[in-house]
Amino acid sequence: MSEQRIVESLTYARAQAGRLQIGTEAFQTMRRYIQDQAHIPEAGGVLLGRHILGTSDIVIDVVTTPLLGDRQNRFQFFRGRQKHQEAIDRAWHESDGTCTYLGEWHTHPELDPIPSIIDQLDWQRKLFRDHFSEVLFFIIVGIAKIRAWEGQKYKRPVILDQVEVAH
Numbered sequence: 001m002s003e004q005r006i007v008e009s010l011t012y013a014r015a016q017a018g019r020l021q022i023g024t025e026a027f028q029t030m031r032r033y034i035q036d037q038a039h040i041p042e043a044g045g046v047l048l049g050r051h052i053l054g055t056s057d058i059v060i061d062v063v064t065t066p067l068l069g070d071r072q073n074r075f076q077f078f079r080g081r082q083k084h085q086e087a088i089d090r091a092w093h094e095s096d097g098t099c100t101y102l103g104e105w106h107t108h109p110e111l112d113p114i115p116s117i118i119d120q121l122d123w124q125r126k127l128f129r130d131h132f133s134e135v136l137f138f139i140i141v142g143i144a145k146i147r148a149w150e151g152q153k154y155k156r157p158v159i160l161d162q163v164e165v166a167h
Contacts (some may be wrong), residue, residue: 001125001159005028005089005117008024008027008028008130009021009022009023009024009146009160009164010022010027010077010146010162011097011161011163011164012148012160012161012162013160013161013163014056014058014125014160015093015150015152015158015160016056017056018055018056018057018058019056019057019058019143019163020057020058020060020137020148020150020160021057021058021059021060021165022060022063022139022146022148023049023059023061025061025062025080026047026049026060026062026063026145027146029062029065030063030064030105030107030139030141030146031063031141033065033066033094033107033141034097034141034142034143035074035107035108035109035143036143037156038074039074040074041073041074041077041109042063042072042074042075042076042077042111042123043066043072043077043106043107043140044065044066044070044077044079044104044106044107045065045066045067045079045084045105045106046063046064046079046084046087046101046102046103046104046105047060047063047086047101047103047104047105047137047139048060048061048062048063048064048087048088048091048099048100048101048102049061049062049099049100050095050098050099050100051101051134056153058102058137059103060137061099062099063105064083064084064087066085067080067083067084068080068083069081069082069083070083073090075109076118076135077106077107079104079106079120080141080146088101098132101132101135103135103136103139103151104123104126104136104137104138104139105138105139105140105141106119106139106141107140107141107142108141110142110143111131111142111143111144111145112142112144112145112147113140113141113145113146114147115138115140115146115149119138119140120143122156123136123138123151123157124156126151127151127152127153127154127155127157127158128153128154132153134152135150135151135152136150136151136157137149137150137151138150138156138157141152146161147159147160148160
């Protein structure tokens with residue numbers, strides 16, 4: 001009999017140092033939107049979480065999901081600004097400034113997701129125009145894999161490698 005491991009979170013090696021962890025709640029929320037059937041549209045939202053003091057580690061605790069003002073179809077997700085910004089502001093205030101905006105996520109109807117040209121241009125726009133402290137993360141949830149990219153101001157995002165973490 002083979003042992004089946006239940007995955008509750010994902011961890012990635014960051015580009016320079018440290019790790020990015022998608023926490024249990026965020027992981028489970030994103031998985032609910034996997035496009036494993038033809039009628040399921042793309043979904044997405046923002047990543048909210050924290051920088052771990054004294055380390056280069058970052059944890060994504062929660063994500064927003066499609067909200068009023070978003071547009072979805074099978075191959076596109078356009079995030080409306082207002083409702084997601086309200087969620088970002090609420091998380092910041094309720095956490096006394098420890099839960100912050102970390103980036104964006106969305107789904108793709110493919111097993112192993114790769115960013116489209118639209119994704120790449122959107123990420124580049126965010127990295128050049130948005131106000132953020134250190135880095136932004138971009139996550140694409142595919143049918144079989146979840147991929148993560150890390151972007152620094154004025155630089156092209158780099159894909160992160162998933163790492164095994166002993167529990």
